[in-house]
Amino acid sequence: METQSPLSIQQTLQEHEVPPKPFKKSFVTSLMEAATLRSSSFKEDTYFVSHLNSSEKKALQELKEKLSISHESASMWGIPLLGGDERADVILLKFLRARDFRVADSFTMLDKSLAWRKEFKAEDIVEEELGFKELEGIVAYMNGYDREGHPVCYNAYGVFKDKQMYDRIFGDEEKLKRFLKWRVQVLERGIKLLHFKPGGVNSLIQVTDLKDMPKSELRVASKQILSLFQDNYPEMVARKIFINVPWYFSMVYSMFSPFLTQRTKSKFVIAKEGNVAETLYKFIRPENVPVQYGGLSRTGDLQNGPPKPASEFTVKGGENVKLEIDGIEGGSSITWEIVVGGWDVEYSAEFVPSEEGSYTIAIEKGKRIIAAAAATGDHQEVVECSFTAKEAGKIVLSIDNTGSSRKKKKKKKVAAYRYFVRKPISSCGVMD
Known part of the structure; x- marks a missing residue:
């Protein structure tokens, strides 16, 4: 199994900024x-x-x-x-x-x-x-x-x-x-x-x-x-x-x-x-x-040795962050984990083939993950997903914070992700 560092992080900021109102600090x-x-x-x-x-x-x-x-x-x-x-x-x-x-x-x-x-x-x-x-x-x-x-x-x-x-x-x-x-x-x-x-x-x-x-x-x-x-x-x-x-x-x-x-x-x-x-x-x-x-x-992860490093990023209020896992070969299996502190964002994942004319595949359709659900265990705090690519291309992960209420949209969120790529193996058992 080969661990790759993220190759690019593209961020698209939608302009919905409203100056915050002054507030009094509580005791x-x-x-x-x-x-x-x-x-x-x-x-x-x-x-x-x-x-x-x-x-x-x-x-x-x-x-x-x-x-x-x-x-x-x-x-x-x-x-x-x-x-x-x-x-x-x-x-x-x-x-x-x-x-x-x-x-x-x-x-x-x-x-x-x-x-x-x-x-x-x-x-x-x-x-x-x-x-x-x-x-x-x-x-x-x-x-x-x-x-x-x-x-x-x-x-x-x-x-x-x-x-x-x-x-x-x-x-x-x-x-x-x-x-x-x-x-x-x-x-x-x-x-x-x-x-x-x-x-x-x-x-x-x-x-x-x-x-x-x-x-x-x-x-x-x-x-x-x-x-x-x-x-x-x-x-x-x-x-x-x-x-x-x-x-x-x-x-x-x-x-x-x-x-x-x-x-x-x-x-x-x-x-x-x-x-x-x-x-x-x-x-x-x-x-x-x-x-x-x-x-x-x-729990129990550290029993198998030091954890695999993750990449950190932030999701600002009103921002849609796109993460690309690029350079994927046909036949490769990709596993990724992603977490957003506090969640309350929309998450989706898709595979974009390199070949012109090929169709983009929706791996995870857009779904809103709210903080309350994370707290009650209605879903995993960490989103984990796997995909096997039949052709060369890239996976695009989207973390969209533009649909929050105006107040929540001001809140910057910290997030992290990591991924692992298993390349295709030839018939003689030697990794390509």
Whole structure:
């Protein structure tokens, strides 16, 4: 099978532009924009000791000296914290950074974390069977990497709006403890993917879906998860992306805010409902974004190795984008996938033969795919189609956003597609 890069993208813009009316920002909108602006202030540490200033180098040395008195053989994630391993410096610098290089505070945090990991048996939890199969790939899961190579952890608690599900998982204190252990297991699996190396990938990206999250019911669990992660996994998250942020986000934010450091808040990125794919594409390539969030990644795809790259494009308001898969030989089989963030566009596909006088073949007749249908599962979030060409030609995919209402037509949509071409095979089994 041969993967080809798209050869041309032709865009036809129909002129229906109407100047947008001015609007007043709501309190929640202003809050979300402020949180998004804060994200630009965060700068990830490189963990090169040579990049530290003199006081930071001194703090690192003092922390090691304190550690050698009471924890000479201590280790984390299989890495001895003393002995000169540069990976250990990465871990120690995380604790120092979390406490602004105050050695006493950093040591206290590290000391408590080592005790917690021993009591919790965190080093062995990755392989433990905890009995949460129904939550895997739904509530908390690792899926692919961002554009800079950080592993991405997705969190979605909307399933717990179902009371029976909630009671089954959080019905009593013992169940809550078991859930917290499972949530730590997911995080530990993600940490296994980190380099712990100066200049390497030393932190995760965390995406939290707030859609349908039962805020009051999960208050206790949320606070415990947050406290546990902040106390024992300092500087393990490079960016926190909140998606499908509902109108009550201000209340949720107020609830969490007292437990968050200013440095943690500076990592926040906020995406309200309807703006998920556009936000995620800024940080994660579409082939790594789950299908339910406007990407091309399906559950289990990554078990077969790295995903096939996709090409990104945008569909502006009132625009009809045409994508051409050109140079197709007769007898070739073509498979393509296409996704539009938020959909609510008309999609069609046709085969155009190279030979004059041949007829164009409608592969997919024009049909409107609306966002509501995607959300309820009435159709696949990703359109996937195959076609075998009997003669040479090209396939033209059309994404038409000219039929939307005037308001929706102003909304730019991000989209992605990829395709694979299997060329005809000769009778002796050798590919032409």
